[in-house]
Amino acid sequence: MTIAFASRKNVILYMKTYRRGTMAIGIKDIARLAGVSTATVSRALSHPGRVSPETRAQVMAVVEEHDYRVNSFARSLRVRRADAVLAMVPNLGNPFFSEIIAGIQDGLTPAGLDLLVTDSLSQQARRQSPVTHLQAARADGLICLDGALPAGILDDLAAGDVAGRVVFACEWPEGRGFPVVRSDNRAGMALAVQHLVGLGHRDFALLTGPEGNVLTRERREGAEAALAQAGLSLPPSRIAGGSFEIRDGFRAAGDLMRMPSRPTAILCSSDQLAIGCISGLSELGVRVPQDVSVVGFDDIALAAYSCPPLTTIRQDRRRLGRIAAERLLSSLSGKPPAETLTTLPVEIVVRRSTAAASKAVK
Amino acid sequence: MTIAFASRKNVILYMKTYRRGTMAIGIKDIARLAGVSTATVSRALSHPGRVSPETRAQVMAVVEEHDYRVNSFARSLRVRRADAVLAMVPNLGNPFFSEIIAGIQDGLTPAGLDLLVTDSLSQQARRQSPVTHLQAARADGLICLDGALPAGILDDLAAGDVAGRVVFACEWPEGRGFPVVRSDNRAGMALAVQHLVGLGHRDFALLTGPEGNVLTRERREGAEAALAQAGLSLPPSRIAGGSFEIRDGFRAAGDLMRMPSRPTAILCSSDQLAIGCISGLSELGVRVPQDVSVVGFDDIALAAYSCPPLTTIRQDRRRLGRIAAERLLSSLSGKPPAETLTTLPVEIVVRRSTAAASKAVK
DNA sequence: CAGGTCGATGTAAACGATTGCTATGCGATT
DNA sequence: AATCGCATAGCAATCGTTTACATCGACCTG
Secondary structure, eight states, X not given: OOOOOOSHHHHHHHHHHXXXXXXXXXXXXXXHHHTSOHHHHHHHHHOGGGSOHHHHHHHHHHHHHHTOOOOHHHHHHXXXXXXXXXXXXXXXXXXXXXXXXXXXXXXXXXXXXXXXEEEHHHHHHTTOOHHHXXXXXXXXXXXXXXXXXXXXXXXXXXXXXXXXXXXXXXXXXXXXXXXXXXXXXXXXXXXXXXXXXXXXXXXXXXXXXXXXXXXXXXXXXXXXXXXXXXTOOOOGGGEEXXXXXXXXXXXXXXXXXXXXXXXXXXXXXXXXHHHHHHHHHHHTTOOTTTTOEXXXXXXXXXXXXXXXXXXXXXXXXXXXXXHHHHHHHHHHTTOOOSOSEEEEOOEEEOOSSOOOOOTTOO | XXXXXXXXXXXXXXXXXXXXXXXXXOHHHHHHHHTXXXXXXXXXXXXXXXXXXXXXXXXXXXXHHHTOXXXXXXXXXXXXXXXXXXXXXXXXXXXXXXXXXXXXXXXXXXXXXEEEEEEHHHHHHTTOOHHHHHHTTSOSEEEEOOSOOOHHHHHHHHSGGGTTSEEEESSOOTTSOOOEEXXXXXXXXXXXXXXXXXXXXXXXXXXXXXXXXXXXXXXXXXXXXXXXXXXXXXXXXXXXXXXXXXXXXXXXXXXXXXXXXXXXXXXESSHHXXXXXXXXXXXXXXXXXXXXXXXXXXXXXXXXXXXXXXXXXXXXXXXXXXXXHHHHHHHHTTOOOSOSEEEEOOEEEOOSSOOOOOTTOO
């Protein structure tokens, strides 16, 4: 059985050799077969009301018989519209984004648009920016899930020729005025804090995402504000993290527990962080939730089945994607943007990683 | 002088804008500004060797200055090539596929191809099949991760005009002769069985995926064959499951433990099943791995952090995607397919969900 | 019955690139 | 000196649609 084979050679061969071999059937053939002009075929297909019922039926019969499809390039070239949208994620391999992508697809499908995807790394590899796709007319619009684009690209995205064709979702660059669709990160953290305070916790820690990320900031601020309201605060020594990844949750758990005074409740900026954190805690013999309570953020599918099942903040990622797509569509159709910031509600789902603060904590 | 030049350029641009009502700059503009013909611009861009160094530099300068991009539709129309590939997954929201998609992107990027994605549901919603995209020239090829396409669509995919433009990855329809890239499912299950037999286990159970799925079949067969080799067998009452989802693992755990005689080792056809299963077992007070050992399949990111960390069969999904992309590229370039079935090796990663069979089992 | 309206269709010009031919200029070969 | 070859660049056809405009009856109206 074979394992793999040289790729570079294929690439070169592809670039040099490939031509679409088969001669596809075109509108002219249909016209001839149906005994009408190409204009009539085109109209029968895209403006059925503009041709007589008999002609339409006749054309359709031929179209069906030969399984004809309009060549999308010729069409797009003529109408100057790609009928496609590009979604750019920081990392395609990160499962966190898959549901947002699915939501985008949901939003695009009713409008008959296609979905192109790419990730920031591949773009860099090709020395391209998503702007290229727009300029090359390959996509009508862009939904960007990466809030950390370089300034130069952001400038391009704000420039005249792509204005109104970009929506940010989930993450976004600050102070740029792009339309964005996001979850209510502050409210989410507030929910988490209130839940834990209600359980009697007074000693909090926070696991944050990467430095400079908007979500990191909003979630931290949300936590701090809610804690302040409860008369509590979050000393810097109680803030750890540095990415949304599992392994940092694991690592941070160790760091936190090594401190002289231990928190009884840990707020995590992602479920991955929370799962890593719990894993790290159990490694240290710290029990969740008996010794410390942990709450996550996102409510990924596995959250309900981790052990213990994770108390977390649910954000509806699918909906977020769909709404981003809808906003883009509306913006593409020339409608003036309603507001630039759309904030989606979140909710807390209480499972078993949180419990009343233990009285006997040191 | 610079001023004069700039203003003339602006006038030209303005006139163009005014006339056409669009801001896109075209090859004609570049040609005019560089003082050459469009043919030369085109050649400077795509066959740099065919123009003199001076001309090329001159053209490039103008191209850079105006940030010109070739209109991909005009180009695709002319060269009859989309430079894009469609990936079709059963369900975009399922994170299992995200890494395969990332791998596909990896394979496509060096060749400069774009990636379109869609899922089976959206296709149905639009009453389209992936064939449509190929016929409409929207994509050069298709990578299909859905092995359960209706027969009619499979017929279309095998038909003349799309022949050689399809590769199946991960899953595939049987008895059709399409090129397939897959993991070595049988060997994977054999690895799992051997590991457990080595730990002294004699009482096995198997959690399967959906009925009719190739992966379900191959993994079951792999398990059965390896067990047979060890002189063991798998009675029907020890086979449960019905999907790759977490919740079915959870449910199946209950079913299995309700049987009069309990297995000491559970083979799961996916990590999700395994995680659900462990969750279900712990619900019933059954400890993993002390009471029963569980092994998963896939090695998803969370597998290392579940509790206990999951012993599982790793399949390199990213590589699988990349190789599928490379096979498609090679096939598009007209090379005769080497062999239709490419099988990727898997390996077992032993963590803590498996242990020696307890002597004291009832 | 002349003139006007309207609906259905055809004609042909875009859309923006690529590329087979052809023309030109210039150095090398015989 | 005449010819050949080659590198370079332009001309114009072409890719497969859509759509503005023209055409042509049929029907209506005064």
